[in-house]
Amino acid sequence: MxxxxxxxxxxxxxxxxxxxxxxxxxxxxxxxxxxxxxxxxxxxxxxxxxxxxxxxxxxxxxxxxxxxxxxxxxxxxxxxxxxxxxxxxxxxxxxxxxxxGGVVPTEAHAFVNAVEPIASNVVKLSLELADGQWLSFKPGQFVQVEVPGVGQLRSYSPVSTEADLPQLDLLIRLLPEGVMSSWLSKQAKVDDVVKLKGPYGAFFLREKRRAPHIFVAGGTGLAPVLSMIDRIRQLGGRKPPMLLSFGCATSDALFYLDELELRRQWLPGLDVRICVDREPGSCYHNGSPVSALRAEDVSDPDTVAYLCGPQGMIDAATARLIELGVAPGNVFSEQFVPSN
Ligand code: FES
Missing domain, CATH: 3.10.20.30 (Beta-grasp domain)
Structure with a gap:
């Protein structure tokens, strides 16, 4: 019973x-x-x-x-x-x-503005919300996109912030045989209409925290993290010291390096480390974005960390940050689970 x-x-x-x-x-x-x-x-x-x-x-x-x-x-x-x-x-x-928690996801329609390959396996999908439509989200949260003509849903965290609306950019990793990947590479064109719904997810920037921020991103896990960094830039007042450790397997898979350089110039307190782990001898840190973390990166017990990427990276980054002194309750993460 x-x-x-x-x-x-x-x-x-x-x-x-x-x-x-x-x-x-x-x-x-x-x-x-x-x-x-x-x-x-x-x-x-x-x-x-x-x-x-x-x-x-x-x-x-x-x-x-x-x-x-x-x-x-x-x-x-x-x-x-x-x-x-x-x-x-x-x-x-x-x-x-x-x-x-009480925010109810809403639906919106958007037009395709551009589909731009930005790395060996990543495409930037630039959308513009249709007139009169809106989609609220916090930096780090994800939206669902209905793949046109297929009807299946895929989840992506915008690299944009709400302040960029009605423009909304998504960074999408191309997967062999993926339904979104095939639509993007074979059919998508300017002015196509896509249906979005959101926001979803508990991975988002806690705006009131003023302690140092550490961001660890693997591949397109950079998108939500960059949205958070841009939101911090948009907020008034003093910015917390920030470290972004971003990595891909090889240098041809890296993307958004110019955009990261711009943020480095706009935000003097932002330290950016670019990593590749399968290309010894490249000009970037040789190893994962977790291996680029150093003991001196955590000197404040209130340090807050945001991690986004594949499961192995999240696991390793969480363990490393806690070992360095970040409180477990200050580590927020979102792992990527390929849909296809
Ligand atoms: S709502 Fe529980 S894991 Fe998605």
């Missing part, structure tokens, strides 16, 4: 909500039915939008459900609420405020 447990949600703005959840129910389903403002998108354990930190009690991933959480993240208490069942009274902390 199903048993009810008290599940409490604590939001970053101090708000809290408690609900009863049966031990055979998905925590997210019950919470959304009770209007608890939780971020979510796929509801199947694959997008990480619903991530929460279990700080008290027991709750586990439903048997047979898939989850993108790393074993180390699960062991540290992270849970994806859409595939989580309570095993007793328990408390979750959310990495966002109750207002942010």
């Amino acid at each position: 199903s048993q009810n447990h008290k599940v409490t949600f604590r939001f970053a703005d101090g708000a809290s909500r408690a609900i009863d959840v049966g031990d055979d129910q998905n925590v997210l389903d019950v919470a959304l039915a009770a209007d608890v403002p939780l971020m979510h998108q796929c509801r199947s354990g694959s997008c990480s939008s619903c991530v929460a930190h279990l700080v008290d009690g027991r709750a586990a991933t439903r048997a047979g459900a898939s989850s993108t959480l790393l074993a180390s993240e699960y062991a540290a208490g992270q849970r994806l609420l859409c595939v989580t069942q309570a095993q007793g009274d328990c408390t979750f902390e959310l990495p966002y405020g109750s207002e942010e």
Whole structure:
């Protein structure tokens, strides 16, 4: 017989909500039915939008459900609420405020302005929202794009900021046989219309933090990170010291180097390290963006870090930053999961 447990949600703005959840129910389903403002998108354990930190009690991933959480993240208490069942009274902390969690994604249409190859396997898709349309998002969050003519959805974090709207640029890694990749390389043309929906995701810039910022980006993981850096540039007042460590496998896969140089000039407190890890002898740091981190990069215990890239990089960067003294609660990350 199903048993009810008290599940409490604590939001970053101090708000809290408690609900009863049966031990055979998905925590997210019950919470959304009770209007608890939780971020979510796929509801199947694959997008990480619903991530929460279990700080008290027991709750586990439903048997047979898939989850993108790393074993180390699960062991540290992270849970994806859409595939989580309570095993007793328990408390979750959310990495966002109750207002942010309550934002409802909206749909918008946009025209293709340009499709520009910018590296051996990366394309910049420049869009312009149609008249009267808008798409709010925080730097770092992602939007879904419906692949024209196919109807399948793909998720991308804009490299732009909301201040750039109605222009919206996406950096898209080309995947062999990928539906978006094939549309971009074979069919997409100026003035095509694409359908967008967003925002989604709990990976976004915490604007009130003034301590040093460390950004670690692999490949197109640069997009959300650059959006965050640009947002910091747009905000008034003193800028925090910032370090961006960005890497690709080889130098022909690198992109946006001129744009990064511009940011370096605009933001004197920004240190940029460019890395390639499969090309010894290149003029860039030889190794991953994680290996470019140094002990002296973390001298402030309040340092905050944002990581975006493949799972192995996130895992290594998280471990390295914690080893250097960054508090685990100050490390925010988003891993890339190829859709194709
Ligand atoms: S809503 Fe996507 S992982 Fe839970």
